[in-house]
Amino acid sequence: MNPITGLLSSLTGVPESTLRLVLTVILGYPVSTYYKKRFLSQASSSSTVEQRNQYILLSGLVLNFFFNGLSIYHSLLTVGLSWIICFVVGENMGDRKLAAAGVWIFNALYLLLGYYFMQTDDYDITWTMTQCILCLRMMGFAFDYYDGSQPQQTEQKKSAVALPLSFQSDTPLATLPDIQQFVAYSVFPTAFLVGPQFSFSLYSKWIQDDNSGLTIEQKEERDRAQTLYIWRCAILAVIYLGLQQTVGASYSTAYLLTKEYQSLCFIKRVLIFLVAGKFAFNKYIGIWLLTEGATTGFGISFEGNNEEGHASYGGLANALPSQYETATSIDHIIGSFNINTNLWSKYYVFKRLKFLGNKNASQFGTLAFLAIWHGFHPIYFITFLLEFLCVQCELILRKRLLPLVQTYTKKNDLLAHVWKAVAWFTCQATITYCVVGFELLNLGKAWSAYKSVYFFGHILLIIILAANQYLPKPRSAIKKAQ
Incomplete structure (x- = not known):
């Protein structure tokens, strides 16, 4: 139990897990406000992009820890092993299809085992809530990584029109991103808990955008x-x-x-x-x-x-x-x-x-x-x-x-x-x-x-x-x- 939300729960009578959920979401507001003031006033460069990514990574981990406590290790373990599977099987062995299958199977089994051990006859606000969101994110990333090796499929996607912002035509990934950026994407401060789902390509474009060229x-x-x-x-x-x-x-x-x-x-x-x-x-x-x-x-x-x-x-x-x-x-x-x-x-x-x-x-x-x-x-x-x-x-x-x-x-x-x-x-x-x-x-x-x-x-x-x-x-x- 989070001591902050535990105290508030005893004072208000609202279930502690519910308070923890709502407060985690609300804390996303000051986190996003600081990001805008701190980073969007700077011109984009390799150093500022890295700083932005580090901020997203650290703030996402802090909010994740606020919600999950020590159970955050479930998120870290699945994210880390998903990237390792892509790196070893996809990059070193050159088999992206097998890597994508490995990520899907691993994340599906991990989530289902979590349900098996944690599920009761009521809706439980536990680490499985963040894990189900993370499961889809890892699965989607695995498909994008696999699609990056399919040029014909990529061209077909590029010809599509009226695609949503979350999953546009550039979702296939030609290269595996570095692990720091991958983890930051995975624990995005306002998306790791209840969504929304979006592609890594959207995150990559956004983290590099500084609105340069805009008039006052x-x-x-x-x-x-x-x-x-x-x-x-x-x-x-x-x-x-x-x-x-x-x-x-x-x-x-x-x-x-x-x-x-x-x-x-x-x-x-x-x-x-x-x-x-x-x-x-x-x-x-x-x-x-x-x-x-x-x-x-x-x-x-x-x-x-x-x-x-x-x-x-x-x-x-x-x-x-x-x-x-x-x-x-x-x-x-x-x-x-x-x-x-x-x-x-x-x-x-x-x-x-x-x-x-x-x-x-x-x-x-x-x-x-x-x-x-x-x-x-x-x-x-x-x-x-x-x-x-x-x-x-x-x-x-x-x-x-x-x-x-x-x-x-x-x-x-x-x-x-x-x-x-x-x-x-x-x-x-x-x-x-x-x-x-x-x-x-x-x-x-x-x-x-x-x-x-x-x-x-x-x-x-x-x-x-x-x-x-x-x-x-x-x-x-x-x-x-x-």
Whole structure:
């Protein structure tokens, strides 16, 4: 236990692990502020780049130690051995493919063994939290290192357009970076705990950039945009986390297991069930926004100027609150929640499962990977299976209902708004229904909660899938088949 957060926990009543998590993220703000004042006023040179990297390395290790204590050795061991595997197998033996495989296997086994020994029936804020983030970072780096030896694949990536800041076309690594820079990247002060994920190439470009060549006006514009974006993230984070600690505490997923909840009428149980699922999401969005603000302070999330010519710092956003709150499809939710982990999965898993020859198979394989990455609890696999089935059902409903509904909504604006409201409610209800089991974690608890609402979501999925098999196909689908 951290003595600082232990004392605060005894004074406030907030769990020590939660305080340790939040304080570690908050400490990223002064760390990033000092970096900006100390280093971005200097012209870039080999010595200043080294100093910047050393600052990132030392501050990242300090924050990691603040969170993990002596358990920091897990991070140091996996980072060190991952680099050694690349150096020995990739550089000395000349087999980057084997090196990448070695890094993947080593980090996967280390994380899963950590889960095996540390996992309980509750969400535990331990060293495995940082380890799961580090595991993806090492795996992504291993693929980038391997891709650096594949010139044809590199050229193919360079031809891609509209790539995210976190994983752009220059991710393949022609050479293995020195270990000091590699460790600094691995323990980036505001990204080692809850993300975001991003490539080593982005870190390398950022650490060498000093904004030289900008006019005074341009620097002032960037500073203004950066400051506003930091405040935006911090304020939204406070709102989300504040609602979670007030309203969310009264309607938590744990409340779904109480006798008081079970005694309510069915309609009330369903509404509270969905509210509990909604607030289960809020804490993730809140902590990601808080982290994003600290990350923005370093300037690494700068993605150029927007259409209006203003500097944009949303390149490493892990949540898009406006898109999430107004989403009318599951695709919109996926694109606005845990963004960089989803991008990582798409870039390093989904696209590399192309050999399966089927998009659904690749998607299923990606979700299976993410379920395993979360841990051994069966509910992880059930939740990701639910997500897969929900996406399939949404596609079915879109094909069958949309052509019928559009004949009316195109002629009547009121009906169009009503349909959009129905789509919004259905989307939000679907996502919040699925996350309840994920949040309760224990299979028995999840069964009890879903049983209280008669598994209505599961039943609807079965009905939609069965109906699609036995009902006549829409005319448009029949014409395409012909």
